[in-house]
Amino acid sequence: MSLDVPYRSIPDMFLQRVSATPGRDAFAHPAPDDSGPIWLTWAQVGQRAKAIAAGLRGLGVDHEDRVAIAANTRLDWVLADLGIMCAGGATTTVYPTTEPEDTAYILTDSGSKILIAENATQAGKVAAADLPALTHVVLMDGPADPAANPPQLTLADLEVQGALALERDPELIERVVAEITPDRLATLIYTSGTTGRPKGVELLHAGWCWEGVAQGTLGILEPSDLQYLWLPLSHSFGKTLLCGVIHVGLPTYVDGRLDKLVELLGLVRPTLMCGAPRIFEKVYNRAVTTAQTGGGAKAKIFAWAVRTGKRKVALEQAGQPVSAGLRISYAVAEKLVFSKLQARLGGRIRVLVSGAAPLSKEIAEFFAAAGLPIYEGYGLTETSAANFVNRPGRLKIGTVGQAVGDLECRIDDDGEILLRGAPVMRGYHNLAEETAAALTSDGFFRTGDIGELDADGYLKITDRKKDLVKTSGGKYIAPSAIEGMFKAICPYTAQAVVIGQARNYCTMLVSLDADAVTAWAAGGPLAGRPYAEIVASAEVRGLVEGYVDDLNTKLNRWETIKKVTVLPRELTVEDGEMTPSMKIKRSAVETSFANEINKMYEGSLAQL
Structure with missing residues (x-):
């Protein structure tokens, strides 16, 4: 229609x-x-x-x-x-x-x-x-x-x-x-x-x-x-x-x-507020680390509330009824824990929308559990930005929702998402050859993203076509999926970048959120130290490596992270490592931190 x-x-x-x-x-x-x-x-x-x-x-x-x-x-x-x-x-x-x-x-x-x-x-x-x-x-x-x-x-x-x-x-x-x-x-x-x-x-x-x-x-x-x-x-x-x-x-x-x-x-x-995932990640980091540093009963109540909320969300996502007992438990969890998070966002939020970069499924589950569902969407500049989105009453966590309006979507033989309709660009300015390459003969735009449509028309993005990493062993790895999992596991993360193209194992660069890691340090021997000193410490290295060990239990053998480096600073737009819409420029990051990456592959058959 x-x-x-x-x-x-x-x-x-x-x-x-x-x-x-x-x-x-x-x-x-x-x-x-x-x-x-x-x-x-x-x-x-x-x-x-x-x-x-x-x-x-x-x-x-x-x-x-x-x-x-x-x-x-x-x-x-x-x-x-x-x-x-x-x-x-x-x-x-x-x-x-x-x-x-x-x-x-x-x-x-x-x-x-x-x-x-x-x-x-x-x-x-x-x-x-x-x-x-x-x-x-x-x-x-x-x-x-x-x-x-x-x-x-x-x-x-x-x-x-x-x-x-x-x-x-x-x-x-x-x-x-x-x-x-x-x-x-x-x-x-x-x-x-x-x-x-x-x-x-x-x-x-x-x-x-x-x-x-x-x-x-x-x-x-x-x-x-x-x-x-x-x-x-x-x-x-x-x-x-x-x-x-x-x-x-x-x-x-x-x-x-x-x-x-x-x-x-x-x-x-x-x-209503729309944003890139980084904003929601910072709210998540703040909530989790505040509860953890509070310790004792406070941390236990927070963990119980999140478990309770996630049980309720899982039933709702599966289309199953929520029992009276769980509804009562959730009401208590909301009063004791989630109401404070809701108040931090102004107390009246009806809709949160995330776009511009992938949102971790685990962080989406956390916000839904807290009564602040994030309606993730998807689009590109070339297709006027709003192409797919979840919507109230039709949220499917882990997807970017259903097509907006009468937009057409087709999945190509190699998994690439193709889009056609009114919001697709006329072309790239002064670039006829690039315009022709970006469009199929029947007018679909080649997004460069890999994804799949389910029976109800919900789109799941698995990775950027050009960002898929192929190890020297011939295995394909989707870096953004692993990075998203790590952000949800480690609440101190600002950015994570998986390395592995043409190498015989995967490694990861991690930058830490300044507010979160400073708050973590406040209770110990690193209290009051500057950010650069905190992130360079053995204590922080041990902290991050523990979270990497946890991550590896959730990955296939060929995806596991063998070594990790904690970066001395966050990645920034100003340093050319992030786009203004908060997407990581992988090649720029690999150039900026080439020495750190090379050290993680010393003595290996990394380069083939």
Whole structure:
């Protein structure tokens, strides 16, 4: 059954939303003193977005002209993006962590005419670059530099110029929006990729509108919800959520400051939050290590509560009734243990969604046991992000749920997941050969992921096609599955990377969560020591090796981890070892820690 999409473009969908519910809360930003959200209604957002759009038209932006945004997640990002849409332009996204060389490459490759930069630091990344297409730089924060070339102005100035233009021509934006057809370019999102130079993914208005409507059918986004949106808006996950928000009319608090997330959850009290697995892993680590360091009765009660919750979840997942006795036990477990975890997330969470990277099944079971089920989903930048997702009342832990809308999925002969439908990209910008290679002759996109569909249409991802490791003994190993198991077993883990390609046994690099391992150290001889000293200690090595021994009991013989190295720091985006969506760049990690890896294979027939 095909999905009915009643919009021609994102700005058409947006202006219809503004018209339908002008007085309802739309987006909020934090108060300067973090005392709470400051809300804008849909009418106010509409007025500001149209003013920005008119200002961009005044700077020469026409249909499908690229306008780049380089900024952290904040309300101004949303307003700028909506302004670009209403001007008929196409948004080019640049992560604020992108290095100057890659920033200049993205602006050059996209042919962006305008750069909307968060501040002088972001603008400075392209100050020395030769960008003939770039005519203006717009700053969200700080004053414009009158001597800059190309010329600078502030976002506030742009808005004022646009408002004056609309006084002279009130219907300007409506005329522009009426000309935007579904097949026009809406965004160029550059995949950070786990290898190679970023590729610009051309995504059309038709696909994004399809995403907005499809999300409204899932029971995940409801008008009565309050969303806390912290995800990078430069990423397709953030963009697709904005489309769902516009279609559904969902109030959304926008704040990308991750260091403030836990503190502000209690203040904002959202009912809905989406995130990458790393956020849920940190919450899990904190809960488990707090209980363990509490010791005695506290640790025993926590362990009993988790066992009780998991028994209840297992019955529910199997479609079996939960006995009255177990329901009573669970109510006690919730009162004594789980209510505290729920309160830490604001006390009102209805839906948690995980995407962008694989979520450990064991961690998903823990959250479900705690009455905070995580609805894992799956998608790619090339397919507009939201393709499969679990949903309320239809959660199957260990899968990424069922297809969204009328998206088609086929599993190729080698297990690769193939997708076809409205949200699939037009192609890679300026890369005809790579576009052709990514699509089958009948229009399916080759995801590069290996998976399987069950009888009910639930998709299970087993690994990345290119990340499957083949040992020198000829055995295939799925690293991400092993890494996910270890994260669930060892609550001190930040990241784990399994090594084994063309080697005669598997090893693992492990980085430890700074908060969790520091809390663990507080009760012993390492108390008060700096992180680097703690993770280099014999005590920590023994701790991690114990968890590896536990992991190995759950693995096939050829998958077992023979040696492990605890890294001196966490892997980071800044060091090039993680993508901004928190995926591990395996080749970069192996380069950064080549010495550590080689030591684990000394004296072996590792390299063949």
